[in-house]
Amino acid sequence: MFKTEVYINRRTNLKNKLNKGIALIMGNVEASMNYPHNTYHFRQDSTFLYFFGLDYPGLAAVIDFESGEEILFGDDFTVDDIIWMGPQPKLADNAQKAGINKTFPFARLQEVVKKAQEQGRPVHFTPPYRGKNMMTMGNTLGVHPGKVKEMASVEFIKACIELRSTKELCELEEMERHMGTAYNMHTTAMKLAHPGRTEQEITGIIEGISMSGGGIVSFPVICSVRGETLHNHYHGNTLKQGDLLLVDAGSESPLHYATDHTRTSPVGGRFTSQQKDIYQIVVDTNNAALAATKPGITYKECHMIAARTIACGLKELGLMKGDVDEAVAEGAHALFMPHGLGHMIGLDVHDMEDYDQKLVGYDDEVQPSSQFGLNALRMGRRLHPNFVVTNEPGIYFIPALIDKFRSENKFTDFINYEKVEKYKGFGGIRLEDDVLVTETGSRILGERIPINPEDVEKMVLSGTK
Amino acid sequence: MFKTEVYINRRTNLKNKLNKGIALIMGNVEASMNYPHNTYHFRQDSTFLYFFGLDYPGLAAVIDFESGEEILFGDDFTVDDIIWMGPQPKLADNAQKAGINKTFPFARLQEVVKKAQEQGRPVHFTPPYRGKNMMTMGNTLGVHPGKVKEMASVEFIKACIELRSTKELCELEEMERHMGTAYNMHTTAMKLAHPGRTEQEITGIIEGISMSGGGIVSFPVICSVRGETLHNHYHGNTLKQGDLLLVDAGSESPLHYATDHTRTSPVGGRFTSQQKDIYQIVVDTNNAALAATKPGITYKECHMIAARTIACGLKELGLMKGDVDEAVAEGAHALFMPHGLGHMIGLDVHDMEDYDQKLVGYDDEVQPSSQFGLNALRMGRRLHPNFVVTNEPGIYFIPALIDKFRSENKFTDFINYEKVEKYKGFGGIRLEDDVLVTETGSRILGERIPINPEDVEKMVLSGTK
Numbered sequence: 053m054f055k056t057e058v059y060i061n062r063r064t065n066l067k068n069k070l071n072k073g074i075a076l077i078m079g080n081v082e083a084s085m086n087y088p089h090n091t092y093h094f095r096q097d098s099t100f101l102y103f104f105g106l107d108y109p110g111l112a113a114v115i116d117f118e119s120g121e122e123i124l125f126g127d128d129f130t131v132d133d134i135i136w137m138g139p140q141p142k143l144a145d146n147a148q149k150a151g152i153n154k155t156f157p158f159a160r161l162q163e164v165v166k167k168a169q170e171q172g173r174p175v176h177f178t179p180p181y182r183g184k185n186m187m188t189m190g191n192t193l194g195v196h197p198g199k200v201k202e203m204a205s206v207e208f209i210k211a212c213i214e215l216r217s218t219k220e221l222c223e224l225e226e227m228e229r230h231m232g233t234a235y236n237m238h239t240t241a242m243k244l245a246h247p248g249r250t251e252q253e254i255t256g257i258i259e260g261i262s263m264s265g266g267g268i269v270s271f272p273v274i275c276s277v278r279g280e281t282l283h284n285h286y287h288g289n290t291l292k293q294g295d296l297l298l299v300d301a302g303s304e305s306p307l308h309y310a311t312d313h314t315r316t317s318p319v320g321g322r323f324t325s326q327q328k329d330i331y332q333i334v335v336d337t338n339n340a341a342l343a344a345t346k347p348g349i350t351y352k353e354c355h356m357i358a359a360r361t362i363a364c365g366l367k368e369l370g371l372m373k374g375d376v377d378e379a380v381a382e383g384a385h386a387l388f389m390p391h392g393l394g395h396m397i398g399l400d401v402h403d404m405e406d407y408d409q410k411l412v413g414y415d416d417e418v419q420p421s422s423q424f425g426l427n428a429l430r431m432g433r434r435l436h437p438n439f440v441v442t443n444e445p446g447i448y449f450i451p452a453l454i455d456k457f458r459s460e461n462k463f464t465d466f467i468n469y470e471k472v473e474k475y476k477g478f479g480g481i482r483l484e485d486d487v488l489v490t491e492t493g494s495r496i497l498g499e500r501i502p503i504n505p506e507d508v509e510k511m512v513l514s515g516t517k
Numbered sequence: 518m519f520k521t522e523v524y525i526n527r528r529t530n531l532k533n534k535l536n537k538g539i540a541l542i543m544g545n546v547e548a549s550m551n552y553p554h555n556t557y558h559f560r561q562d563s564t565f566l567y568f569f570g571l572d573y574p575g576l577a578a579v580i581d582f583e584s585g586e587e588i589l590f591g592d593d594f595t596v597d598d599i600i601w602m603g604p605q606p607k608l609a610d611n612a613q614k615a616g617i618n619k620t621f622p623f624a625r626l627q628e629v630v631k632k633a634q635e636q637g638r639p640v641h642f643t644p645p646y647r648g649k650n651m652m653t654m655g656n657t658l659g660v661h662p663g664k665v666k667e668m669a670s671v672e673f674i675k676a677c678i679e680l681r682s683t684k685e686l687c688e689l690e691e692m693e694r695h696m697g698t699a700y701n702m703h704t705t706a707m708k709l710a711h712p713g714r715t716e717q718e719i720t721g722i723i724e725g726i727s728m729s730g731g732g733i734v735s736f737p738v739i740c741s742v743r744g745e746t747l748h749n750h751y752h753g754n755t756l757k758q759g760d761l762l763l764v765d766a767g768s769e770s771p772l773h774y775a776t777d778h779t780r781t782s783p784v785g786g787r788f789t790s791q792q793k794d795i796y797q798i799v800v801d802t803n804n805a806a807l808a809a810t811k812p813g814i815t816y817k818e819c820h821m822i823a824a825r826t827i828a829c830g831l832k833e834l835g836l837m838k839g840d841v842d843e844a845v846a847e848g849a850h851a852l853f854m855p856h857g858l859g860h861m862i863g864l865d866v867h868d869m870e871d872y873d874q875k876l877v878g879y880d881d882e883v884q885p886s887s888q889f890g891l892n893a894l895r896m897g898r899r900l901h902p903n904f905v906v907t908n909e910p911g912i913y914f915i916p917a918l919i920d921k922f923r924s925e926n927k928f929t930d931f932i933n934y935e936k937v938e939k940y941k942g943f944g945g946i947r948l949e950d951d952v953l954v955t956e957t958g959s960r961i962l963g964e965r966i967p968i969n970p971e972d973v974e975k976m977v978l979s980g981t982k
């Protein structure tokens with residue numbers, strides 16, 4: 053964990069934002085896979101990590117915004133536990149590391165929360181996303197587990213978002229330190245992009261690199277020759293010459309900060325000229341969005357710059373037509389890029405997505421859109437120094453979407469469907485970096501993973517045939 | 518999945534065992550990691566896999582033991598889903614693959630179950646172990662989620678145990694096919710057992726091999742130079758010359774059958790003579806237990822044979838003393854091996870542990886013991902052909918346990934504490950294979966991972982320095 057002061061300071065900042073009631077901050081418990089004691093890799097709740105840093109299951113905390121009191125709830129290990137699990141830190145010692153002096157057995161959580169409820173004071177918490185926490189919180193709050201989520205505190209959520217959006221120096225250092233693991237994952241995948249290899253094999257190898265580097269993957273790996281399927285977690289294909297291998301993968305640092313990068317490689321090492329044309333538009337779009345990313349601009353504006361770059365490029369290739377500004381305003385480009393330019397990243401790969409995506413990515417000034425494509429933009433609001441966002445434009449040829457738009461006669465002024473039909477089977481290309489907003493502009497975190505087509509080809513060719 | 522007939526046949530066998538009420542068999546949903554849509558690797562429920570084979574989230578099934586009717590509950594994907602997720606199988610097509618003709622939307626599950634309840638018919642199910650299934654089942658059954666577990670059906674559980682204990686030929690083929698991945702994981706770990714490597718690094722590499730081989734690890738990897746800590750999931754150590762590296766790791770096959778092996782390697786490639794003495798006792802114990810494993814014997818008897826071999830060996834080294842049979846009967850050897858000889862293995866690494874370990878491993882004939890050590894034996898009952906069990910004896914020097922026994926003056930007739938004290942810091946050795954009970958005896962599944970001390974040394978020395 054970071055130094056104790058980091059956590060004390062965060063909680064002080066939180067207390068400066070709320071002045072009524074208590075916060076109930078639930079840590080996670082182990083997640084059972086196929087029976088109670090066979091568990092997935094433990095992942096602490098991000099809000100709990102942010103304010104307390106303690107990476108153990110079975111904890112919860114209460115912060116009293118009126119008295120300022122902080123209590124850590126948990127249970128010490130028994131001698132029998134220690135025989136099986138080895139020496140374990142004491143709850144009180146853990147509390148000290150987080151800068152908390154008061155500890156209670158976990159069983160007393162209900163009593164403390166009930167007291168606040170009886171006094172008519174608000175109990176603030178973020179929405180639970182795991183069933184077991186819903187059940188524990190239901191018991192604690194005296195409501196049905198299914199009702200807990202809707203009782204989450206918007207005021208508390210907004211305070212957490214304000215704090216977590218701006219990354220501290222120690223957080224940026226942790227993120228940057230872990231970028232080497234991301235680099236290894238992606239360059240290794242490039243080197244393995246040869247005919248005969250399987251998606252499953254490459255997925256395993258890059259998951260292993262993540263774990264060797266100190267943490268689990270930050271989200272389920274996408275490693276597919278069918279890159280046009282945006283949420284593709286099928287890994288059953290064998291790579292063939294001429295395929296494009298899209299790898300969207302990230303790793304958690306030892307302190308659980310996420311990386312998130314996408315690269316798209318030509319299987320065998322050489323782009324076809326058709327592939328290179330589309331690829332170059334995506335590189336240009338990524339670079340244009342990066343150049344636009346700076347304090348003061350909204351990320352929605354950056355998204356629109358990306359959209360415009362894509363539309364221009366596709367018009368040059370004859371896949372789009374008509375007035376580019378009009379096409380982009382109406383959302384015609386979303387046939388090719390139906391998702392947003394990016395999202396905030398930090399303790400979560402989609403940072404704070406458990407809170408409420410609209411509160412994280414939008415505010416009174418920048419409101420979410422309902423237009424297809426733009427409605428998938430997770431981050432629209434104005435950028436500030438030390439925000440970290442992903443920059444991930446892409447171009448895809450999605451047969452089901454092409455058929456849908458065409459059958460609905462959508463955007464016939466802007467889309468050259470005859471030509472688009474010929475690209476069915478092309479697949480998809482996405483190129484994603486993690487970008488820090490600096491005082492004056494922005495920069496990519498870590499050494500940039502090869503992105504120019506010739507560098508990617510060189511990396512693939514340097515690998516195992 | 519296996520052929521459709523396999524699943525039809527299993528359900529027919531189940532229907533022959535129960536004749537009243539309905540079975541409610543819940544599939545798993547995705548397990549959220551740090552926000553709702555960021556999920557762990559999907560793992561279907563094993564009971565659902567056994568009877569239906571369908572490896573998708575969001576399914577449930579009802580079997581009516583009176584009418585014989587079978588219904589699969591789930592929801593088809595929308596066109597929008599398909600745009601993001603690619604072409605998806607239809608629920609009705611999936612049902613066909615499992616040999617089921619009737620499908621209902623998931624929302625109708627409650628109605629079907631309620632009807633059975635209103636008719637006063639029993640609703641059989643196995644105990645849920647995930648919070649979200651507890652909540653769904655609570656809603657379905659009209660009870661509080663926290664109450665569902667205690668309503669599980671012992672009659673249904675016993676029928677499932679009877680079916681799943683005896684592995685079918687197709688299951689054994691699937692298990693044996695995947696043993697190559699287990700072999701690669703363990704021999705790779707051996708080759709990496711050199712000073713300067715870290716536990717974390719090796720853990721990552723073997724997790725990656727599991728995934729590349731087709732499935733997630735079957736349980737959290739134990740990879741530790743502190744092998745005496747039995748439940749050790751800390752991977753923070755760097756290997757040093759003279760350490761023993763204990764690796765207990767398994768992989769899930771593509772159809773989710775588990776492997777589970779342990780090997781213990783000398784870091785740098787040479788056992789010290791003290792290490793070799795203890796190691797040889799564990800090899801001998803593993804071999805003695807394997808030789809004893811055959812139809813007709815109870816696994817408790819095999820455990821006692823292992824215990825006796827350990828006590829004999831430790832007596833020869835002067836760590837134990839007195840009458841060996843008495844020592845074993847009283848459980849003195851459990852200071853060194855506080856766990857059981859093994860457990861059943863199949864769709865779960867501890868097969869069917871979600872049901873109730875006592876019902877899986879014991880019966881009217883062989884009852885669980887309360888003696889320390891023997892009380893940790895998961896499998897005690899009589900062996901039958903096509904049972905698959907693990908054989909995993911070990912010897913550990915656990916400082917906290919030595920101190921506890923000594924301070925309680927336990928087993929002073931059988932333990933030479935003066936000498937045992939000198940072994941504090943030694944660590945622990947465990948050697949585990951997966952063993953099939955055949956018609957006449959038993960055999961190890963897959964090629965045996967190197968186990969003789971000279972073969973292990975050779976494997977380590979063949980690896981990267």
Ligand SMILES: [Mn+2]
Pocket residue numbers: 312442444484
């Ligand atoms: Mn991303």
Ligand SMILES: [Mn+2]
Pocket residue numbers: 777907909949
């Ligand atoms: Mn085992």
